[in-house]
Amino acid sequence: MPADHYLFTSESVSEGHPDKVADRISDAIVDLYLGRDPEARVALETLTTTNRVVLAGETRSATPVSADEMIETARGAIKAIGYEQDGFHWEKTDIDCYVHEQAKEIAQGVDAGEGKEEGAGDQGLMFGFASDETPELMPAPIAYSHRIVKALAEARHSGARPEFEPDAKSQVTLAYEGGRPVRATSVVVSTQHQDGLSQDDVRELVRPFVEEALPEGWMCPEEAFYVNPTGSFVIGGPDGDCGLTGRKIIVDTYGGAAPHGGGAFSGKDPTKVDRSAAYASRYLAKNVVAAGLARKCLIQVAYAIGIAHPLSVYVDLTDSQVDPAKLEATLRELMDLSPKGIRTHLQLNKPIYEPTAAYGHFGREAGSDGTFSWERTDLVDELRRAFG
Structure with missing residues (x-):
């Protein structure tokens, strides 16, 4: 338990x-x-x-x-x-x-041909997750961590806080009681800043953004609010540390609240199931929770290179009366989980990926231009009918 x-x-x-x-x-x-x-x-x-x-x-x-x-x-x-x-x-x-x-x-293993369906671009396992802890149906710690650094960036871009520079990190620790998040016990923010600012100056600049990101009354104790704990942070970004594509896969997904199959998303077209099947799994898990069938839903899918359909689909539910085996079958009926089926259902063959590169691939708002289509909850009615 x-x-x-x-x-x-x-x-x-x-x-x-x-x-x-x-x-x-x-x-x-x-x-x-x-x-x-x-x-x-x-x-x-x-x-x-x-x-x-x-x-x-x-x-x-x-x-x-x-x-x-x-x-x-x-x-x-x-x-x-x-x-x-x-x-x-x-x-x-x-x-x-x-x-x-x-x-x-x-190419020959992935492309469709005479009598052959398009196969997966590689072997691998992907996970999707949803939780009712936030309106976005995301785990609360990663949702609030994203909000903090995104708010700092928006203030920098707007000119409201020119003291901030582009490189920043946040970390939020939440206390759970009865399995539900109730308050922050510590918050860490490190942000690159203009030269000449003291650590206390930066702390007070950052404070309102943290307080706004957290639910009312959730701010951590003052002694557990850490801002630039090592001191000055003037040299940052690639000048301060080497960067590589795909090194922040837990930031990209669920902040460690759910497993990750290991594959990165960025830099890959949607024939790569590392990306598209992770999006499909999130889409299905989010719809399950949005339909009220579970408080949390974890979905795993697995593929083999050159093979069109998943080798397995696994569903794990928290606080649910639904039979997982029946739900697995229902989800496969509602969505074709072949690489081509995923791309068609979620309309992924579009230039929609640059906005995903920061502040998480999940918990975002689906756009009219096709961005974050995997965040739609358009399967809710069908799921409720199937399990009503």
Whole structure:
């Protein structure tokens, strides 16, 4: 039996964190390809360091994309984040492109052919999760951690707080009683800032954003509110630490409140089940919780490279009267979980991925342009009819 009274912690990082800079560049290039060819194949990695970016990976597209176009897309992503510093500047950074054509062996295993369905792009297992702890149906610690760093970035972009620089991290620890979150016991925020500010100055600048992000009355004790605990944080981003695509997969998902299959999302087109099947699993889990069938829902799917349909679908429910085996069968009826079926159902073959690169791939608002389509709750009525 799980404990009813415990502490749980999750962290988030801002769009200016070096790993998130890498994720954004990779996803911006995915969007560049998909905007020209919805069937393009992209597997792109980015490395960021002091005034240098390296692009590598493999692609295939009916409409070519040049190295120069990828480099300019990378510059645009860095500029949008707001890096104009001596050690990392969107205009001055050296960008090297080592992207090549996709290997034929991968293509032949994935592509559809005569009498053959399109297969998964790789083997692997993916998880989706939803919890009724927040309106977004996300675990509360990661939801509040995202809110803090996103609010700092919005204040920086708007000019309301020019003292903030792009790189930031947050960490929220919540107390659970009776299995429900009730208050914060500690909050940690580290944010890059303009030179000349004291630690106390930064603490007071950050405080209102933390208080606004948490539910009323949830603010942690003053002695457990840590802001830039090591002191000054002027040099940050890729100038302070190397960044790589795909190193923040727990920040991208559920903050450790649910398992992760191991595969990163950013830099991958939606034929890669690491990305698309994780989105599909979240979509199904969210609809299960939104339908009131469980307080929490965890879904695992598993694939083999070149094989169209999942090898397994597993459902685990918390506080539910629903038979998991029946729910597994129902979900497979409601959604075709082959790679092509997922892309069609969620309309994933669009340039919609750059916004996912920071503040989590889940718990976001589905947009009219197709962004975050996996956050829709359009299966609720069918699920209620099936289990009413």
